Amino acid sequence: MNPLPEWLSAGHDETRFRAMLSPDSPYTLEQLAGESKAITLRRFGRTMSLYAPLYLSNHCSSGCAYCGFASDRKTPRRRLEQEEIRKELGAMKRLGISDVLLLTGERTKAADFDYLRTSVATAAADMQRVTVEAFPMSVSEYRELAEAGCTGITIYQETYDPLRYAELHRWGPKKDFRERLETPSRALEGGIKTVGLGVLLGLADPQEDALMLYRHLRYLGKTYWRAGLSVSFPRIRPQTGSYEPPFPVSDHLLARMIFAFRIALPDVELVLSTRESPAFRDGMAGIGVTRMSIASRTTVGGYHDAESSDRGQFDVFDDRTAEAFCNALRDKNIEPVFKNWEHAYNGPSHMEAEK
Amino acid sequence: MDSLHIGSYTFSSRLILGTGKFSSSSVMLEAVKASGTQLVTVALRRFNREQPGDDLFTPLTSIPGITLMPNTSGASTAAEAVQAARIARELSGSPFIKVEIHPNPQHLMPDPIETYEASKILAKEGFLVMPYIPADPVLAKRLEEAGCVSVMPLGSAIGSGQGLATAEMLKIIIRESAIPVIVDAGLRSPSEAALAMEMGCDAVLVNSAVAVAGNPPVMAEAFAEAVAAGRKAFAAGIMEKSGIAVATSPLTSFLGTEA
Numbered sequence: 001m002n003p004l005p006e007w008l009s010a011g012h013d014e015t016r017f018r019a020m021l022s023p024d025s026p027y028t029l030e031q032l033a034g035e036s037k038a039i040t041l042r043r044f045g046r047t048m049s050l051y052a053p054l055y056l057s058n059h060c061s062s063g064c065a066y067c068g069f070a071s072d073r074k075t076p077r078r079r080l081e082q083e084e085i086r087k088e089l090g091a092m093k094r095l096g097i098s099d100v101l102l103l104t105g106e107r108t109k110a111a112d113f114d115y116l117r118t119s120v121a122t123a124a125a126d127m128q129r130v131t132v133e134a135f136p137m138s139v140s141e142y143r144e145l146a147e148a149g150c151t152g153i154t155i156y157q158e159t160y161d162p163l164r165y166a167e168l169h170r171w172g173p174k175k176d177f178r179e180r181l182e183t184p185s186r187a188l189e190g191g192i193k194t195v196g197l198g199v200l201l202g203l204a205d206p207q208e209d210a211l212m213l214y215r216h217l218r219y220l221g222k223t224y225w226r227a228g229l230s231v232s233f234p235r236i237r238p239q240t241g242s243y244e245p246p247f248p249v250s251d252h253l254l255a256r257m258i259f260a261f262r263i264a265l266p267d268v269e270l271v272l273s274t275r276e277s278p279a280f281r282d283g284m285a286g287i288g289v290t291r292m293s294i295a296s297r298t299t300v301g302g303y304h305d306a307e308s309s310d311r312g313q314f315d316v317f318d319d320r321t322a323e324a325f326c327n328a329l330r331d332k333n334i335e336p337v338f339k340n341w342e343h344a345y346n347g348p349s350h351m352e353a354e355k
Numbered sequence: 356m357d358s359l360h361i362g363s364y365t366f367s368s369r370l371i372l373g374t375g376k377f378s379s380s381s382v383m384l385e386a387v388k389a390s391g392t393q394l395v396t397v398a399l400r401r402f403n404r405e406q407p408g409d410d411l412f413t414p415l416t417s418i419p420g421i422t423l424m425p426n427t428s429g430a431s432t433a434a435e436a437v438q439a440a441r442i443a444r445e446l447s448g449s450p451f452i453k454v455e456i457h458p459n460p461q462h463l464m465p466d467p468i469e470t471y472e473a474s475k476i477l478a479k480e481g482f483l484v485m486p487y488i489p490a491d492p493v494l495a496k497r498l499e500e501a502g503c504v505s506v507m508p509l510g511s512a513i514g515s516g517q518g519l520a521t522a523e524m525l526k527i528i529i530r531e532s533a534i535p536v537i538v539d540a541g542l543r544s545p546s547e548a549a550l551a552m553e554m555g556c557d558a559v560l561v562n563s564a565v566a567v568a569g570n571p572p573v574m575a576e577a578f579a580e581a582v583a584a585g586r587k588a589f590a591a592g593i594m595e596k597s598g599i600a601v602a603t604s605p606l607t608s609f610l611g612t613e614a
Contacts, residue, residue, distance in 0.1 A: 042515070042563060042567065044376070046377060046566065047378075096408075128400075193460075194460070227459070228461065229461065267460075268461060335378055336409075337409065338409040339400065339403040340429075341429060342442070345400070
């Protein structure tokens with residue numbers, strides 16, 4: 001049986017997208033960069049919207065081969081209590097951050113849905129915008145999360161290759177490929193306004209995964225017409241950390257992918273995290289990427305309480321301070337934007353059927 | 356003096372500027388000053404009282420002769436826009452609100468239904484409501500009835516630079532409207548702004564075309580001149596186009612000679 005749903009099979013409007021990414025592409029990287037830059041400028045202007053991640057917990061029930069938080073890793077486990085979350089948010093606010101991404105591992109007793117919902121409400125009281133990267137939830141759980149003030153979720157499929165997926169996700173709830181694949185749909189049905197998708201680059205054939213990701217985004221856009229969509233490009237960098245990626249993705253290929261997504265989906269937010277180098281991030285600002293994380297800590301907490309016992313989920317490459325990073329953007333004639341949202345716009349998305 | 360009247364306000368400039376997408380707030384302020392505009396719109400989501408360096412609103416208040424019009428960009432429903440408008444009035448003290456409701460954050464098309472609902476409520480609450488709308492002549496009249504002080508139909512999609520793609524609908528809106536019609540969104544170059552004014556628009560709103568220009572303050576000035584020229588031409592009465600052919604065999608010979 002084919003584990004892939006119908007909507008991930010060939011689409012009618014992907015000829016150019018394929019051509020942009022093909023190894024014998026008729027488009028030079030420079031051509032794509034030029035077109036991507038023009039679209040980015042027109043649509044998003046000379047601005048970069050900024051956010052920062054806050055790891056709430058590193059408890060995890062899954063065994064993802066590539067992850068620093070997998071349940072067989074010997075890293076100390078902890079979760080932030082609400083008072084600690086408030087302190088971390090306070091420290092983040094002092095850096096200017098008003099847009100926070102809350103993260104946990106896969107669902108555990110220590111960090112379950114109630115914990116997450118309470119944490120969202122805590123964060124929404126302090127921050128303008130709260131998004132979540134946690135575990136797959138049910139439609140009704142997403143509805144509750146939206147009501148607590150979560151406006152967006154990030155959920156990476158990691159890879160759309162079901163066989164590679166099965167090898168890499170050795171145990172735990174994340175082993176279920178289809179369950180994860182249908183998560184963005186459930187979130188949108190539950191009233192979450194924005195979903196962020198991505199593949200973890202390095203795990204499987206990058207061109208093939210990019211094409212599937214593109215189809216997934218097109219499907220979501222057509223099925224849930226109000227959906228805000230964003231795409232991230234997390235990459236396992238070769239020769240860093242303990243996991244050696246079987247399909248390493250070069251800077252050139254990553255840049256080509258970002259340009260292809262910008263050209264094929266001109267209005268979609270494209271995100272680049274501090275996994276990438278300062279030079280790569282500065283270079284991609286203004287020519288495709290429109291949203292970046294700053295001053296990131298990938299340990300549990302780490303903004304208020306800088307002494308953290310765990311090693312973090314991944315190594316931050318761009319470890320510049322918020323101020324240094326903003327200055328680099330300004331040198332490129334790009335305005336860093338910390339607040340690009342308003343409390344009044346929180347809450348579940350509008351559904352005609354419920355009126 | 357050929358002034359623009361919106362509600363009880365009078366403006367001599369017919370160029371309205373948006374304030375997003377600039378490379379810095381100092382460049383934005385220079386562009387606003389260079390344009391001579393008297394009405395400027397700022398998104399509530401770009402108000403930042405906690406962090407002055409990130410705030411677009413406060414620096415604008417230091418420019419003399421400018422009326423600020425907050426907008427609800429980011430709202431996806433009427434309820435959100437209404438709430439945002441109330442917050443914006445409290446923070447800015449401005450009676451104006453540009454109602455901008457995009458149910459889909461990608462294409463930024465205004466939702467006519469939610470926009471109508473929000474505008475009706477806000478007009479009743481005493482706001483000077485300026486809704487950003489699709490170029491739909493019936494919707495424009497409905498909003499006029501609901502008490503809006505102006506309508507702001509789009510020339511083309513926000514940030515698209517496609518100019519007056521909706522020209523035929525805009526002409527109907529202009530012809531039928533008893534309140535000022537302001538073309539908002541899609542204008543790429545000053546000549547397009549001039550064309551909108553020649554068509555009889557009361558004003559134009561420009562943002563991207565200035566913000567992402569090579570030299571935003573100079574481009575702002577160019578837009579101001581084009582808007583003034585277009586308005587002057589409209590007021591002076593533009594020559595009709597030729598091209599109505601005279602039939603070779605007269606159509607009215609059956610009438611005989613006039614008595």
